[in-house]
Amino acid sequence: MSLHIHLQSLRTPSRVLLENLTLEVPAGTVHTVMGPSGSGKSSLLAAVCGTLDAGLQFAGRITLNGLRIDNLPTPARRVGLLLQDDLLFAHMTVQENLLFAVPKGPKAQRHGHVMQALIDIEMQDFSDADPATLSGGQRARVALARALLAQPQALLLDEPFSKLDMRLRERMRALVFGAIAKRGIAALLVTHDSADIANPRQCTHA
């Protein structure tokens, strides 16, 4: 599974944010994009995700496993998203948040996937918990599990560790990168922290 981005330009009506950028992200690896604020890093992720603001224009081509996705609606792209904030749904329990992401199928099977995900993130005792009662690290892990349960073929990470303290950041980084490698997902990471770079050879400065 690989993500290929050939970007001719990404622009607002008055300004070019990015141009002539080509990225190849092999399966199971994390490609890091760094750069100053306002350089278009997060907009690049939005272009891949299909959630660009109405004022932004993307010209180019994005393929995921050989399939062109830049002309598909977001739900059909099979691209997951992890942001700085976990954005758990406040009106759902942890289990319901996870069930929301599991594709349709037999009920027992869907619940099985959720229980396995909770075990993977060591939170099996929290299935009925209110997300508001969880700590920052726990919420981040639930958000990761939720993104993975949707079975994405690519994962977009927009500074997902920046709100965590140093110890949690390291553990969360290991958890996310491990899941990406294990599942063979192509991941694009936007960050300001050079410690987040998984592989210096897979790093682009915007």
Add this chain to the structure above:
Amino acid sequence: MSFHPSLFSRFASRSFAAGLAALVLVPLAWSLFGAIAAAWDLAAWQALLTQPQLQTALGLSLWTGLASSALAWAGAAVLLSGRWGSKVPAMLALPHAAFAIGVVLLVSPSGWFLRLGANLWGGVGGVGLESPPDWPTTQDPWGIGLIVVLALKEMVFLLWMGLAVLQRPDFSRRLRLEMQLAQTMGYSERAAWWRVGWPQLSSRLVAPLGAVLAYSVSVVDVALVIGPTAPPTLGVLAWQWLQDADPKTQAQGAAAAWLLLAVSALVVAGVVFIHRAVFKPWARARLTRGAAPLTAQEHHTLALRQPKAAAWALLAVYSAVGLALGLASVTGVWLFPALWPQTWTPGAWAAVASDGDTLWSSVWLGLLSASAATVWVLLVWEWWPLRWRRDVRGAMLLALIFLPLLLPAALWALGLHRLALEWGWDASASGVWLAHTLSVVPYVALALYGPLQGFDPRLRAVVATLGHGRWAFVWRVQWPLLRGAIAAAFAVGFAVSVAQYLPTLYVGAGRFDTVTTQAVALSSGGQRSLMAAYAALQWVLPVVVFALAAWVGRARRFGSVGFQAGPAAELG
């Protein structure tokens, strides 16, 4: 955010959005056009300008409107400084006309306050009172009663609007941090509020203040109950002329309503100008004067004393009005100056119960118009493309939706009547429902605008990346998360519908009695207990719906889990 739909689905979606908007905007624009056309009569303008009452009536409208709005603004500012709002929905639910009737029951010459005075001191001002004095305590020629009623009612409206802004997560979080920051620089909590919090909040309340001004300058039902009579305010005069059988007098009434609109627009523009040109520079100059040193005790007391006292005073007035309505509705013989009635009777309530159609009309009109308005606002918000929201189409949509708030009540009722006549819906249930719905839409939109605008847009992206489409986002995430706000907006819509007086009377051609039309009609007669019963119902109906809305919109209770996480349970 756009989600890259195909050309066809984009076309279908935009056609749906335009069609949906047209459902309300076409009749709304039709009504506005009808109101404009009504003033196209030069002879009517000439007749209006020669009216001897015109100058005094217009002066009274301006005086009462400006004074009541200024008092409402000042009161709301003090109350908001304490972020007090626990009883606001119950006070908001009380329609203006019912509140005015309650105040009349308290302060009229045979009212409870004068009876209390007569019993406590054997008279008022040293004068023994054996019978109700001939004092102008209601319908006074200076409009003081009208000013007090409007100020107390509009204060609650501004308070509600301010709380809606303060409860927006993005705004409240930032404001709290800024206030804390200001306190670390030596400002008391109170000073931090007036120098950091209020300037930011008040800028967002200028539009609601404009609506309050326009309403207060042109109000009819409240002025009929407690306003001056010789002459009345221009709003009442316009309404009286519009009801005349002579078409020439009707045209004169339409011209008077238009004159009120022009005056209201000038007043609103003047207030906006003063806010920008005078208040803001003055506030900015104050901001940089530096902090005065205060003791810890001063910090605490100064922050809390004023808003607490204002809140208690407001609650006391509303409670007294409620008690007066309840008491008067079961009063039999009550000779002056006895403090309590000599006999009690449930006769008024029996009469109300036997007139089930009136109660039922209020209930079904309220439920159907509030439902239609709430669903319409939610659907238009969802389907109106983001690009349209940011350009002239979004501005036009908002202008059309909120324009009825700025129109004089008589002019708005006139437009609705023209619409009903031309569509063949006059004197019909569907016509009255349409008139109520169009009148309710701006308030529901106002109630939902903040919560919808403050909704985190990233949640839509998250839902889409989890493989779900628009309906899943709307049904399973956005609307459930906004359940409280949606239920509150519905309750506001219901309360607005129950309070409709002129549209019900005009479009229904007098064939549809509601608790409001009955209460206002009875206010000029001698059936005190029946009037009080209908006025009390005007309050009870919305309060019940507000209570149900609070129950429906309550936060979800999650079940207990094996152990609750906290900082100590951090697992990384």
